Amino acid sequence: MEHTRPSLRTSAAPRSRSRSHTPSPSARHFPRLLHSSMSYSSLPSSAGVAPTVPTAPALPPHLSVAVAHDPSLPSSSSSSSVSGIELGENGSSSSGGMIMNTEVDVGTVDVEPDFKPPEGDAKKALREQLRRSLSKREAASDPSQRYQPKREPTEIDELESPSFDAFPVRQYFVLTNAGKPVFMSRRSPSDASTNDDRTNIMGIMQAIVSVFADDGDKIRCINAGRTRITFLLRSPLYYVCVSSWREPESVTRTHLEYLHLQILSVITASQLAKIFERRTNFDLRRLLGGTETFLHSFIEQLEFDLGISNASLCALKMDPVVRANIAEILVPPKELKDVLYVALVSSGLVVTLVRPKKHSIHPADLHILLNTLSSPSLASTPISWLPICLPKFDPNKFLHAYMSHLEEEVPNGSDGENTDGIAVRLAIMIPDKDGFERVRQWAGSVAEALSSSGLLESIASACRAHAYLPMDIGIPGLRHFVYKSRSLVQITMPAWAKPYDELDSRRRLVTLYQTLHDVLHARSGQPQGPLKLQYIRTDKESVMGWVTHPFELYLAMSPGLPKSAVVGAANAIARWIKREEGKLFLRDAPVF
Amino acid sequence: MARGVRGPVSLRLRVRLLVLVIAPCPQPVGAASLLPTTISAMSKQLSFKLVLLGESAVGKSSLVLRFVKDQFDDYRESTIGAAFLTQIVTLDDGSTIKFEIWDTAGQERYKSLAPMYYRNANCAVVVYDITQSASLDKARTWIRELQRQADPSIIIALCGNKSDLEARRQVTKEEAQKYAEEEGLLWTETSAKSGEGVTEIFNTIARKLPTSPPPGARGATTSASRAAPGANGAPRGVDLNKQPNAAGGGDACNC
Ligand SMILES: Nc1nc2c(ncn2[C@@H]2O[C@H](COP(=O)(O)OP(=O)(O)OP(=O)(O)O)[C@@H](O)[C@H]2O)c(=O)[nH]1
Numbered sequence: 001m002e003h004t005r006p007s008l009r010t011s012a013a014p015r016s017r018s019r020s021h022t023p024s025p026s027a028r029h030f031p032r033l034l035h036s037s038m039s040y041s042s043l044p045s046s047a048g049v050a051p052t053v054p055t056a057p058a059l060p061p062h063l064s065v066a067v068a069h070d071p072s073l074p075s076s077s078s079s080s081s082v083s084g085i086e087l088g089e090n091g092s093s094s095s096g097g098m099i100m101n102t103e104v105d106v107g108t109v110d111v112e113p114d115f116k117p118p119e120g121d122a123k124k125a126l127r128e129q130l131r132r133s134l135s136k137r138e139a140a141s142d143p144s145q146r147y148q149p150k151r152e153p154t155e156i157d158e159l160e161s162p163s164f165d166a167f168p169v170r171q172y173f174v175l176t177n178a179g180k181p182v183f184m185s186r187r188s189p190s191d192a193s194t195n196d197d198r199t200n201i202m203g204i205m206q207a208i209v210s211v212f213a214d215d216g217d218k219i220r221c222i223n224a225g226r227t228r229i230t231f232l233l234r235s236p237l238y239y240v241c242v243s244s245w246r247e248p249e250s251v252t253r254t255h256l257e258y259l260h261l262q263i264l265s266v267i268t269a270s271q272l273a274k275i276f277e278r279r280t281n282f283d284l285r286r287l288l289g290g291t292e293t294f295l296h297s298f299i300e301q302l303e304f305d306l307g308i309s310n311a312s313l314c315a316l317k318m319d320p321v322v323r324a325n326i327a328e329i330l331v332p333p334k335e336l337k338d339v340l341y342v343a344l345v346s347s348g349l350v351v352t353l354v355r356p357k358k359h360s361i362h363p364a365d366l367h368i369l370l371n372t373l374s375s376p377s378l379a380s381t382p383i384s385w386l387p388i389c390l391p392k393f394d395p396n397k398f399l400h401a402y403m404s405h406l407e408e409e410v411p412n413g414s415d416g417e418n419t420d421g422i423a424v425r426l427a428i429m430i431p432d433k434d435g436f437e438r439v440r441q442w443a444g445s446v447a448e449a450l451s452s453s454g455l456l457e458s459i460a461s462a463c464r465a466h467a468y469l470p471m472d473i474g475i476p477g478l479r480h481f482v483y484k485s486r487s488l489v490q491i492t493m494p495a496w497a498k499p500y501d502e503l504d505s506r507r508r509l510v511t512l513y514q515t516l517h518d519v520l521h522a523r524s525g526q527p528q529g530p531l532k533l534q535y536i537r538t539d540k541e542s543v544m545g546w547v548t549h550p551f552e553l554y555l556a557m558s559p560g561l562p563k564s565a566v567v568g569a570a571n572a573i574a575r576w577i578k579r580e581e582g583k584l585f586l587r588d589a590p591v592f
Numbered sequence: 593m594a595r596g597v598r599g600p601v602s603l604r605l606r607v608r609l610l611v612l613v614i615a616p617c618p619q620p621v622g623a624a625s626l627l628p629t630t631i632s633a634m635s636k637q638l639s640f641k642l643v644l645l646g647e648s649a650v651g652k653s654s655l656v657l658r659f660v661k662d663q664f665d666d667y668r669e670s671t672i673g674a675a676f677l678t679q680i681v682t683l684d685d686g687s688t689i690k691f692e693i694w695d696t697a698g699q700e701r702y703k704s705l706a707p708m709y710y711r712n713a714n715c716a717v718v719v720y721d722i723t724q725s726a727s728l729d730k731a732r733t734w735i736r737e738l739q740r741q742a743d744p745s746i747i748i749a750l751c752g753n754k755s756d757l758e759a760r761r762q763v764t765k766e767e768a769q770k771y772a773e774e775e776g777l778l779w780t781e782t783s784a785k786s787g788e789g790v791t792e793i794f795n796t797i798a799r800k801l802p803t804s805p806p807p808g809a810r811g812a813t814t815s816a817s818r819a820a821p822g823a824n825g826a827p828r829g830v831d832l833n834k835q836p837n838a839a840g841g842g843d844a845c846n847c
């Protein structure tokens with residue numbers, strides 16, 4: 001592996017769009033994605049159904065609507081769908097690695113062509129109304145234009161970012177393309193809307209989507225003041241997020257894409273297609289019973305999860321020799337060569353992953369697996385056997401997962417729960433639905449081996465020692481950072497320390513990181529293309545993002561420090577990581 | 593290593609530790625027969641597969657939790673896929689059998705997986721909720737499916753759970769009992785919350801199981817020496833509630 005650590009000063013200077021890394025998928029798609037934009041010229045108050053949004057009092061007079069024109073609609077939607085989630089990063093060439101370094105990943109889980117849903121009179125009226133009141137305009141109100149980088153005399157671009165100062169609970173909706181509700185996120189306590197209101201809103205959302213679909217367009221988002229409504233169309237399901245955080249659109253779009261993947265993990269894409277082929281009006285809630293908890297917990301996690309927003313996983317920090325010993329035990333015997341992955345997870349952190357030579361694990365699949373593993377239902381059962389679809393592996397097939405708890409047993413312990421609350425979870429994925437007995441035999445011996453060799457105890461102590469603080473690095477003024485190894489597709493970051501122990505500050509920082517990420521990767525189709533370095537100063541902190549070939553680094557420093565101090569800190573972090581990387585990251589896990 | 597010993601990890605580890613303690617000084621078989629997880633009878637232990645079926649939220653997982661751990665949760669998450677647990681029951685003669693329990697998910701989307709769990713089952717507990725008459729209809733559907741598709745010798749118990757919620761009862765005892773008699777099922781009412789009837793139903797099933805390893809049961813070990821209570825004939829309708837019901841868990845094993 002190459003370990004060039006470019007000096008910040010030299011790497012920062014040129015800013016041409018086709019430098020050492022290829023443009024991100026969204027950048028590549030840019031000309032197609034935002035070639036047209038619309039705005040409501042006005043919203044007549046006489047409209048039969050007024051499109052109101054739960055968190056916004058009413059739509060302000062100036063709305064901009066971003067759409068993606070898809071000339072192939074309605075016949076096909078797979079190849080040219082709207083900027084999808086960028087789940088892996090480009091720039092690294094390691095194919096066949098442990099974790100997949102995904103290239104363009106857009107629309108791979110699209111199910112079937114859009115079809116026109118039946119509509120009622122109210123929707124027809126809205127459609128007419130929208131048609132009359134919409135005027136197509138050229139892309140002047142592209143939301144990403146708000147983040148215009150401003151040239152400064154220094155080499156580092158400084159971004160005039162919107163101020164992230166209010167974080168009302170984001171609302172998420174899942175509906176069918178016939179407008180039937182599938183899922184709604186929890187309301188904020190101050191939200192007075194009733195469930196009926198929210199069901200009506202979903203009807204309106206469906207109508208809005210279909211107005212654009214009729215014209216061969218796919219609606220991407222509506223900007224209404226500081227509120228943005230993001231749409232992700234994955235027929236037969238539509239996903240909608242209403243957020244007033246002012247985060248880049250790519251953030252909420254990623255969230256919606258993950259909700260879609262989580263739904264596919266319990267109902268495969270082909271099942272969905274089949275169900276809705278037969279009955280366009282099907283009420284999917286019946287089939288998703290019990291899945292709401294997944295979705296709610298996922299939504300909570302999305303707020304702060306930097307692993308997901310960096311399309312990476314987070315490994316348990318531990319001695320590489322111990323990790324290797326554990327991994328050896330997890331290599332399946334000959335009779336289990338059909339096993340797809342074996343994962344050992346503790347406190348949501350990956351201890352190790354063992355896989356067949358031919359498969360890399362897609363980070364999105366891993367996040368789906370981790371979220372499933374953390375569900376309270378599985379936490380209360382020692383051994384579970386369940387069907388799960390890992391949509392990036394195959395959106396149409398169920399795998400079967402053996403999931404068990406390995407508990408550290410203290411010799412004189414009573415038969416109570418785990419003594420120190422550190423649960424180690426073993427997950428074994430296999431395509432054979434009758435494979436349980438075979439897997440159980442082996443999983444039992446794995447548990448035995450891990451426990452008798454003391455490795456289970458080592459995992460527990462690694463968990464206790466996992467967290468480190470920003471001050472541990474010894475860089476004055478450093479408050480937080482996220483470092484992503486691009487070849488390993490993993491991140492490491494310190495625990496949230498002051499002032500980010502406070503949730504709104506943490507939300508602000510995460511949104512700043514995401515804004516940097518969006519700009520650096522040109523995820524919103526920024527005309528300048530991908531960048532290497534970007535800086536944002538707020539009165540609360542200075543944050544900087546830096547993309548190099550081997551890594552990506554985002555850091556937050558006390559406000560008022562000179563830029564040179566931030567640059568110095570970035571270099572110091574990179575040096576520190578280099579020293580610690582054997583422990584911080586999972587590498588060289590065995591394949592079979 | 594002791595690969596033959598299987599079960600939930602925690603249980604198994606505990607067993608292993610017990611072996612270390614007990615091995616130098618073996619206890620007479622049966623001495624610890626009141627303990628549900630005793631090591632002493634390992635040499636003549638039979639394993640039987642038991643599957644729980646029934647609509648979501650009737651209390652299948654709660655019944656199993658009561659049976660295996662003697663605990664109850666007021667808030668339990670719906671099961672995903674199926675949970676696998678084991679529990680050892682000691683019979684009147686001191687011999688033990690091991691239940692390998694599949695606690696299946698009642699959610700509709702898992703319906704098609706059910707045959708995987710009942711295919712090799714020796715016994716099935718079909719659960720309904722006495723406060724939801726629709727759940728008895730669902731139980732009837734399961735029983736018909738078992739009668740058609742499962743092993744013909746399968747022992748089926750119908751179990752009306754949540755008997756502590758008498759005030760909200762929708763299914764009468766008479767109705768359920770009559771149905772069970774017609775179909776030749778074991779029947780009882782239970783409360784996973786109070787514990788009432790829970791160990792009894794598992795013990796009654798245990799007593800009805802054949803003494804020689806059934807062909808379908810994998811992992812069954814060694815020959816059983818306990819007195820055979822009868823051939824593995826068609827199960828008769830038995831009203832467990834008519835049995836002398838010693839209050840509390842002291843009589844848990846009916847020993
Ligand atoms: N009052 C009362 N509540 C019970 C009893 N048994 C279970 N419950 C409650 O009923 C709810 C559902 O119980 P579960 O055991 O999860 O039901 P289940 O049949 O396993 O449901 P699925 O896993 O979805 O198939 C839980 O909130 C339990 O606390 C009981 O005997 N009495």
Ligand SMILES: [Mg+2]
Nearest residue numbers: 652653670671
């Ligand atoms: Mg359950």
